Amino acid sequence: MITCKRRTLFAALAGVFLSATVSGAPAHADIESEADTFLTQMGTRAISELADTSADEAQRVQRFRTLLDESIDLRLVAQQVLARYWRAASEQERNEFTIAMRETLIVRFLPIFDGYKGETFDVVSTRTSTRNPNVVGAVTNVITPGGDVARIEWFLRKVGGGLLIYDFSAEGIRLTTSLQEEYASVLRDNGGNVADLTRRMEATLPATAVLE
């Protein structure tokens, strides 16, 4: 009887283990493979469209804006950046902040592609969240124009069947942490006024920024 129970228990455990092995690993492999493809395509597209010297500045800005809209979960980035202030903000304030943040990202990151000479953009490793199979991290090595290798870790999640980036860390500098600390300082001084923060962000943007 005891032996039988042990066998049943063993069989149940083996079943759980096998089902986890059979159904779990391929699911991780799928999303990690998808992240690899997503980032490789995004990198190739970014280099071909943004390092294109025949395009004028306005074209490059618009291309980058489209790339950000299609590749980054800007609303989730904004939510992480504003943290507790996000919950207190109105829907209009959230939207305006998200757009101002996108334009800030354009100003900050578009110059990186100036003079880019078609270096490689390789995905070197991936990992899946143990708590959420729809969240994945992927590391890429990017060769900088100076010849150094820059290590960037991207954080993605599945949204509506596709992947979107919600954060990244370049050589240990994390996007959401950097923005959060700077904007939190302003929000603490202005009593948590997100609209005021957004106006101040807009004041730093060029006239060509699209704020709608």
Added chain:
Amino acid sequence: MRDGFLRGPGKACMAGVVALSLLGGCASSQDQNAGFGDDNDPLEFVNRFTFAINGALDAFVIQPAAATYRFLLPDPVQNGVRNAMRNIGAPVVFANDIFQGEWERAETTAMRFLINTTLGVAGIFDVAAEWGYEYHDEDFGQTLAVWGVGEGFYLVLPLLGPSTARDTVGLVVDSFIDPWPYVLDFATNLSDEDITYIFIGRRALEGIDIRARNIEVIDTLKADSIDYYVRLRSLYRQNRESEIRNGRPAEIPLPDFDEQLGND
């Protein structure tokens, strides 16, 4: 050997080091409770004042000097300057590699110094990197971190810029373990004053070289910043954390956003 080097001002300096270590230790216990909204910057008012002075010095002296340096010197010469400065700093890096128990990195630093000092013509050419001995940096601030000392409160140092209590202690200790002042004192007839000027000149050249390599980056950081002080503070801390891990990635937990978005 200079008798007074660890007496008088040196002794006072060491007392300062001990005091800052204690402060750093106290602050480190607070770090564990640091979270969103806790900047660990109790001297922010003074720091912002120093930051403003540094900014003015940068605008009127350092940035123009860096731009001129970059304009006048071709890239190979600038690379030679950087290589030579790194080679001169190798003994301090080596000592800190040892302090941290990083034997392979210590070997790399030692090999770099031997190869570049000889075949690299006093460190001007980085021959060692081509042989697989890549450059890395270490300092006593990082060593203290590896030993478990918290970063302490944030500090902006005159001319030197962003730092922390721990890193300031590290700077002072590094200046003591740097062998070159002792070597110059032993091997030449230079006065203490001359050696100090040489030391300051070396630091100034290092600073100009680093500033010259980052003109556009700093311009961009300033351009879209609404609080440049806080932005640099954040970047400094994150960069130091990365350096302490020797560039190894932080284990950033992958969150369950579905739960978090439920509170949207």
